[in-house]
Amino acid sequence: MARTSDRTRLRHRRHDRVRTGVTGTAERPRLAVHRSNRHITAQVIDDTTGRTLAAASSVEPDLRASLGTGGGGNVAGAESVGRLLGTRARAAGITKVVFDRGGFGYHGRVAHLADAARAEGLEF
DSSP: OOOOHHHHHHHHHHHHHTTTTTOSSSSSSSSEEEEEEEOOEEEOOOOETTEEEEEEETTTTHHHHHGGGGGTTHHHHHHHHHHHHHHHHHHHHBBEEEETTSSSSSTTTHHHHHHHHHTTOOOO
């Protein structure tokens, strides 16, 4: 059986702690971010219905082609994902969200994704 590293376990504890106060509603859905070493993913989620309203990821073929070898594992990839998510959320009629950093520090790729989504018109 594979063991979860201490770092991952601590991140899950931080995420659980953050999620006690952060809940997405239909009026203000939750923008959830997940990052790995190679990719970054963001979703706009309505927690009352359990539906994803908009999503973007560096795994998507059109973004992968434009990002090149760095993929989503760098700041440029995170900014691209944030811009794409912002445009998709606006197209779905979403302007205000609550930010869920997923237990990751608000730093580096997570911060750049958030800033790019703000630049596209999302408020949080």
